Amino acid sequence: MxxxxxxxxxxxxxxxxxxxxxxxxxxxxxxxxxxxxxxxEKVTVSKHAQKRLDERNIQITEQKWDMISEKMKEAEKKGVTDSAVILKDAILIASNKNHTIITAMDRQQADVVTNINGTIVIPD
Known part of the structure; x- marks a missing residue:
């Protein structure tokens, strides 16, 4: 053969x-x-964060994701490595250096947010 x-x-x-x-x-x-x-180029959503988004019925449009991505890039340029991304109805905890959403919660659940060094506010 x-x-x-x-x-x-x-x-x-x-x-x-x-x-x-x-x-x-x-x-x-x-x-x-x-x-x-x-x-x-785009934000990655961790499995944990996706599970939290689904469980808490947090809906984010593609347009909002694009805005979040851009703001995370801006924050990273300013030295922010871990941030809280504040939306109208939710707060996302993000690793800017990895460009990844780590977890998500609705605004009512977010009494205290720790281990961040920056905040990003996304307008409605």
Whole structure:
């Protein structure tokens, strides 16, 4: 029995460098930097946060998610790593450095919020 091995042809696509990182001398961007840039485009909702959103019937429109994402980026540029995102009916606890929503609660449940170093208020 013999096997024939076919070569795999692939095309290398240039990556756009992240705005905060410059390419090295060869003009290449590291995989780590490219991945970091690509994953920071949208907010990630953790499984725990999604469960809380579902349990508490907290509805957030795509437009609001886009606004939250933009405000989290702004806050991160100002050095905020962990924030409370305050909406009309809910408060989201976020890791800005990971661009992830960690948990969610309705406004009535949020008496005290700890372990944050910034607050983001999203207008209605």
């Amino acid at each position: 013999s096997y024939k091995i076919n070569p795999i042809h692939h095309q290398t696509l240039p990556l756009q460098p992240p705005t905060s990182k410059r390419p090295d001398k060869s003009g290449q961007v590291s995989f780590k930097d490219a991945l970091h840039h690509a994953t920071k």
